[in-house]
Amino acid sequence: MAKSSTSTLKPLFLAFLAFLAAVCICYYRTTYFPLYLREEVRVVPDHRLAEILSLDHRGFLADMYFIQVSLHSGSLMWKPLKFQFDSDWAYGMMNVITDLDPKFHTAYLFSGMGLIHGLNDVKRARPILEKGMAVFPDNWELPFWIGYDHYNYLEDYETASHFLWQAFQKPNAPKAFLSMMLSALRESGDYERALAAMQVLIAGTTRESLKSVYQAKLIQLQNLAHLQKKARDFKEKFGRWPERLDDLAAKGLIDKIPQDPYGMTYRWKPDRRMVVMEPRKTTP
């Protein structure tokens, strides 16, 4: 009996020693020959080739590619600075991902949100988000993110207001981005739409103090919209844009330049062909 237990223990002890040796070798290997981070090989596969490779599990392949792109984008936070975001590859991959699964909503959103690492990425994200807009015509988030990116990163208020307005028109669009849209519409000179948005903002406000502020801003927008419209009438009538707002009064299109509720002055900007407001110049 004793012999039998010794014969069982011996190989077990040997196995334990061998395992211990393996662990030590592994530790030695990783300590003295550390692994260095290397640039990954990044290739954008042809979407048809990817479809064949997926063996009809296109959703799964799209998910795997998505993980690869999101890890590449997210891991930059802890990688050394020499590792840069590869926009061409990432957006190329997002294109393949959305080709593999055209209804991968998160992939479209991610293109316009998490993947933006530089100003040029906004331009790269736009066609992908527009592709998503064709698939999800009733979705407000996709046009919103194009608008948001153009507003915040590129300060391209015209494009921003165009897409934010589109997002605003969609069913279930929240009112949370109304203020940003209003700002974009005002900056781009689209005062009529800004007026409509302001009216929605007022209708959704219950606080009286805020309502009175919005009412004053509504008057401001009404003034701007009125002046802009008259400037367009001027162009139609005389074949040229006015040089200053006084031209409108001089030609009888308006009685006088309206008073701003906040004491701002309205001015015609010939280069942008729009009425803008500026703080009134005070004499020292």
Add this chain to the structure above:
Amino acid sequence: MGKIITISLVTLRESLRNRLFIGLLIFLLLFFVFSVYVSTLSLGTVARFIENTGMVGISLICLAVSILFGLFTLYQEKERNELYVILNRVPRSSYLIGRFLGTSCIIALFALFAGAGIFFLTWSFGGHYTPGLFWAVYWAVLEFTMLTAIGYLYYALAISFPLNSLMVLCTYLVGHSMNEAIQSFMGLGRFGSLWHLYLVKAISVLFPNFDMFDYRLAIVHDEAIPWTQFGLSTLYWFCYLLAVLALTSTIMNRKDM
């Protein structure tokens, strides 16, 4: 009919007793763990990732069952000379259909296990209730029973087991590339000859077209599959399967064993 049922029940019982059964179940469980792990990298679309990974699991497990239970045991029976004893008492076509039905039951069983597992994981981890996943089980059963029948056809043609497995895998790959092949030739536009297109179309019609059973994206996106497509795919499966089994029976009956 009685002999067919007896053989299919024996096949089913043998498969359930086989150690491979437990091995494949463990593989399935590991795949479930993998699908949950993958879903943690999903940026908020956990259910979608579990569903997609799970459907890959269904395909892999059914492919393994087709080859290991469907074909390997068939060759094993021949090697042990049990086949000749059975064929003395049972007509060859009954034997073939019985074996096929037994293997189909095992495929259905595994697909159902996998489908139920993914359904539960999607529900508990993704918070998404997707009974549509059981349609993935249905389409997987159709796809892999057809593949098993093709494996039986290769068996009847006296092809050895390794080569048969390889040919079944190739059939699987080719069967899933039919639509892409046609699209590629159409994509050639004015550079592609019309005859080439006809040739590719003819091949895609003659070869098993597993794209007929691909509704995975519709399942993931909770879209209803039109009844006409459902009917056409099921009818295609039935006709193709009938043709393959009839051909296999004929070859088996004429073969000098």
